[in-house]
Amino acid sequence: QAMSSVRRCLCQGPRLNMVRPQNIDKVEIYPASAYCENVEIIVTLKKDAGQKCLKPESKFAQNYIKRAIQKRSLQ
Amino acid sequence: QAMSSVRRCLCQGPRLNMVRPQNIDKVEIYPASAYCENVEIIVTLKKDAGQKCLKPESKFAQNYIKRAIQKRSLQ
Structure with a gap:
């Protein structure tokens, strides 16, 4: 995953549709x-398995993020 | 905003209900x-105005994050 130093788009190259939720430490x-x-x-x-770019429009990204931020409010 | 070194909860103390969207560089x-x-x-x-913790259950946090991740897919 090439991260450019000058602040252009951080995600260069292919982006993933999903990653295993249990492997996620943080989402930016x-x-x-x-x-x-x-x-x-x-x-x-x-x-320390590094960073990956996700496709923002992937079902996984959408659902994972929505669930993650709602999890606190459901408790 | 006190950030603990040992990896416990990063957000200590009061958390905000909202921040001005135009001031947001990144959401973690x-x-x-x-x-x-x-x-x-x-x-x-x-x-370089620093970092703030948001209340995950605040309407702002929920709506802002949902809109941010959908914005790409709407284009």
Whole structure:
């Protein structure tokens, strides 16, 4: 996953449709901005397995993020 | 905003209901984990204005994140 130093789009190259939820340590969402017209979703994996870019429009990304932020409010 | 070094909950103290969307550079979502039973949402603000913790259950957090991830798929 090439991360450019100058702040253009962080996700270069192919993006994943999904990753195993249990491997996810953190999800970063970069809203569309002057630097990059796309929303970018970068997942940091547990056990220093690095970072992956997710397709924002993938069903997995949409559902996973919605469930993650609602989980706290359901308790 | 106190960030603990040992990986417990990152958000200590009061969390915000909302921040100005135009000030948001990045949103980090930490799913509930063995380290911290709460979902944590940390917003990095533009112009080096630092980081703030959001209440995951706030209407703003829910709507902002949903809109941010759908924005790409609407184009």
